[in-house]
Amino acid sequence: MTNNRDKAYQLSSQDFKFVCDYVYDAAGIVLGESKREMLYRRLSRVIRERDLSSFTEYCQILRKHPEREQTYFINAVTTNLTSFYRExxxxxxxxxxxxxxxxxxxxxxxxxxxxxxxxxxxxxxxxxxxxxxxxxxxxxxxxxxxxxxxxxxxxxxxxxxxxxxxxxxxxxxxxxxxxxxxxxxxxxxxxxxxxxxxxxxxxxxxxxxxxxxxxxxxxxxxxxxxxxxxxxxxxxxxxxxxxxxxxxxxxxxxxxxxxxxxxxxxxxxxxxxxxxxxxxx
Ligand SMILES: C[S@@+](CC[C@H](N)C(=O)[O-])C[C@H]1O[C@@H](n2cnc3c(N)ncnc32)[C@H](O)[C@@H]1O
CATH class of the missing domain: 3.40.50.150 (Vaccinia Virus protein VP39)
Structure with a gap:
C-alpha cells in the first residue's frame, strides 16, 4: 500500500481502479498495485499541468470526455524507455x-x-x-x-x-x-x-x-x-x-x-x- 499522507494529492482506491481500467480499455496496458507509485508521479504531473485540484477531478474529466482526453492521458502513462541498438x-x-x-x-x-x-x-x-x-x-x-x-x-x-x-x-x-x-x-x-x-x-x-x-x-x-x-x-x-x-x-x-x-x-x-x-x- 502506498502511503499518500505526505503527498500533494490523494489517490483513492476508487480513482486508482478507475484509471487502471481506463488504461486497460484504451491501450491494453495492465497496471497493478506495483505500478501505483509510477502512476501517482505521472498523473500528479498531469494534474499540475492542467491546474486541477485532485485526482478525483481529473477522473471526472476522463469519465465525461473519454475520447477527447485519451491521447493526452495515454501519452502521460506510457513507458517509453529505449536506446539505439538495444538488444x-x-x-x-x-x-x-x-x-x-x-x-x-x-x-x-x-x-x-x-x-x-x-x-x-x-x-x-x-x-x-x-x-x-x-x-x-x-x-x-x-x-x-x-x-x-x-x-x-x-x-x-x-x-x-x-x-x-x-x-x-x-x-x-x-x-x-x-x-x-x-x-x-x-x-x-x-x-x-x-x-x-x-x-x-x-x-x-x-x-x-x-x-x-x-x-x-x-x-x-x-x-x-x-x-x-x-x-x-x-x-x-x-x-x-x-x-x-x-x-x-x-x-x-x-x-x-x-x-x-x-x-x-x-x-x-x-x-x-x-x-x-x-x-x-
Ligand atoms: C518500453 S518502449 C519499447 C520501445 C522499443 N520497442 C524498444 O524495445 O526499445 C514501449 C513502447 O510501447 C508503446 N505502447 C504501449 N502500449 C501500446 C499499444 N497499445 N499500442 C502501441 N504501442 C504501445 C509505448 O508508448 C512505448 O513507446
Missing part, C-alpha cells in the same frame, strides 16, 4: 544473416518491408535503417526497402519523426556509424545530433494503437515487437501474436524483447535465435 543481437542477426538472405530471396521483387511496432522515440527504427544501409550498401538505391515505425504515443512519434538526439543518447554508437548517419548541430545545438535524411527517408512514422485495426497490408519480412508485450496480459498477447503472424510473410521474422516469449503461440513459430522467431514457410 544488439537482433541487429547483428539482420545484418549478418537475414539481410544477405533477403538480397537473394527477394531478388525478383527487390522489395523488403520492416515494421517497428512499438517504436517509441525512434532509436529502434533508426537502428534498423542504419543496419539496412550497412547490409545493402550500394544496392539499396535499386531496392524498394521501407520501414514502418508506429507507437500509440503521439509525443514519442513526433520526437522520432524529428530524429534529433542528445549527444548522450548516441555515445554508444560506433564512431564510424555516428559520423556517417548523424549530423552535429551548430552553435547552441552542438550537443544535438540529427539523423541524416538518407536514413530518415527509409522510415514512415505513424501513431498506431496495437489493439486497434492495422491499416497496413503488409506482408512484412521482419517485425519488431519488443518490450511492449510485457505491459499486456496473456489474452492480449495471444491476440496480438496471431495478428503479427498474419502480417508476416512465410519465412518472416518476429523479434521480441529480452523478457518476452510467445507462450502458447510458440508452436506456430520456429525459434531461430535469442528472442528471434521465424514464421515457417
Amino acid at each position: 544488439k543481437h537482433h541487429f547483428e542477426y539482420l545484418q549478418n544473416y537475414e539481410f544477405p538472405k533477403l538480397l537473394t530471396q527477394n531478388l525478383a521483387s527487390k522489395r523488403v518491408r520492416i515494421w517497428s511496432s512499438a517504436s517509441s522515440t525512434g532509436e529502434e527504427p533508426y537502428s534498423l535503417a542504419i543496419t539496412t544501409y550497412e547490409a545493402f550498401k550500394s544496392l539499396l538505391s535499386q531496392w524498394d526497402v521501407k520501414i514502418l515505425a508506429t507507437d500509440i504515443d503521439s509525443n514519442v512519434i513526433a520526437t522520432a519523426k524529428a530524429g534529433v538526439y542528445d549527444k548522450t543518447r548516441i555515445e554508444g554508437i560506433p564512431g564510424q556509424i555516428r559520423k556517417r548517419f548523424f549530423q552535429q548541430g551548430t552553435g547552441n545545438n552542438r550537443d544535438k545530433f540529427k539523423v541524416v535524411s538518407s536514413a530518415r527517408d527509409l522510415i514512415t512514422f505513424k501513431t498506431l494503437n496495437l489493439l486497434h485495426e492495422w491499416p497496413m497490408k503488409g506482408p512484412f519480412d521482419v517485425i519488431f515487437c519488443r518490450n511492449v508485450l510485457i505491459y499486456f496480459d496473456k489474452e492480449t498477447q495471444l491476440y496480438l501474436f496471431e495478428r503479427y503472424y498474419n502480417m508476416l510473410k512465410p519465412g518472416g521474422l518476429l523479434m521480441l524483447g529480452h523478457s518476452e516469449s510467445l507462450g502458447a503461440f510458440q508452436p506456430y513459430f520456429e525459434n531461430v535465435g535469442r528472442t528471434i522467431f521465424r514464421k515457417p514457410v
Whole structure:
C-alpha cells in the first residue's frame, strides 16, 4: 500500500481502479498495485499541468470526455524507455544473416518491408535503417526497402519523426556509424545530433494503437515487437501474436524483447535465435 499522507494529492482506491481500467480499455496496458507509485508521479504531473485540484477531478474529466482526453492521458502513462541498438543481437542477426538472405530471396521483387511496432522515440527504427544501409550498401538505391515505425504515443512519434538526439543518447554508437548517419548541430545545438535524411527517408512514422485495426497490408519480412508485450496480459498477447503472424510473410521474422516469449503461440513459430522467431514457410 502506498502511503499518500505526505503527498500533494490523494489517490483513492476508487480513482486508482478507475484509471487502471481506463488504461486497460484504451491501450491494453495492465497496471497493478506495483505500478501505483509510477502512476501517482505521472498523473500528479498531469494534474499540475492542467491546474486541477485532485485526482478525483481529473477522473471526472476522463469519465465525461473519454475520447477527447485519451491521447493526452495515454501519452502521460506510457513507458517509453529505449536506446539505439538495444538488444544488439537482433541487429547483428539482420545484418549478418537475414539481410544477405533477403538480397537473394527477394531478388525478383527487390522489395523488403520492416515494421517497428512499438517504436517509441525512434532509436529502434533508426537502428534498423542504419543496419539496412550497412547490409545493402550500394544496392539499396535499386531496392524498394521501407520501414514502418508506429507507437500509440503521439509525443514519442513526433520526437522520432524529428530524429534529433542528445549527444548522450548516441555515445554508444560506433564512431564510424555516428559520423556517417548523424549530423552535429551548430552553435547552441552542438550537443544535438540529427539523423541524416538518407536514413530518415527509409522510415514512415505513424501513431498506431496495437489493439486497434492495422491499416497496413503488409506482408512484412521482419517485425519488431519488443518490450511492449510485457505491459499486456496473456489474452492480449495471444491476440496480438496471431495478428503479427498474419502480417508476416512465410519465412518472416518476429523479434521480441529480452523478457518476452510467445507462450502458447510458440508452436506456430520456429525459434531461430535469442528472442528471434521465424514464421515457417
Ligand atoms: C518500453 S518502449 C519499447 C520501445 C522499443 N520497442 C524498444 O524495445 O526499445 C514501449 C513502447 O510501447 C508503446 N505502447 C504501449 N502500449 C501500446 C499499444 N497499445 N499500442 C502501441 N504501442 C504501445 C509505448 O508508448 C512505448 O513507446
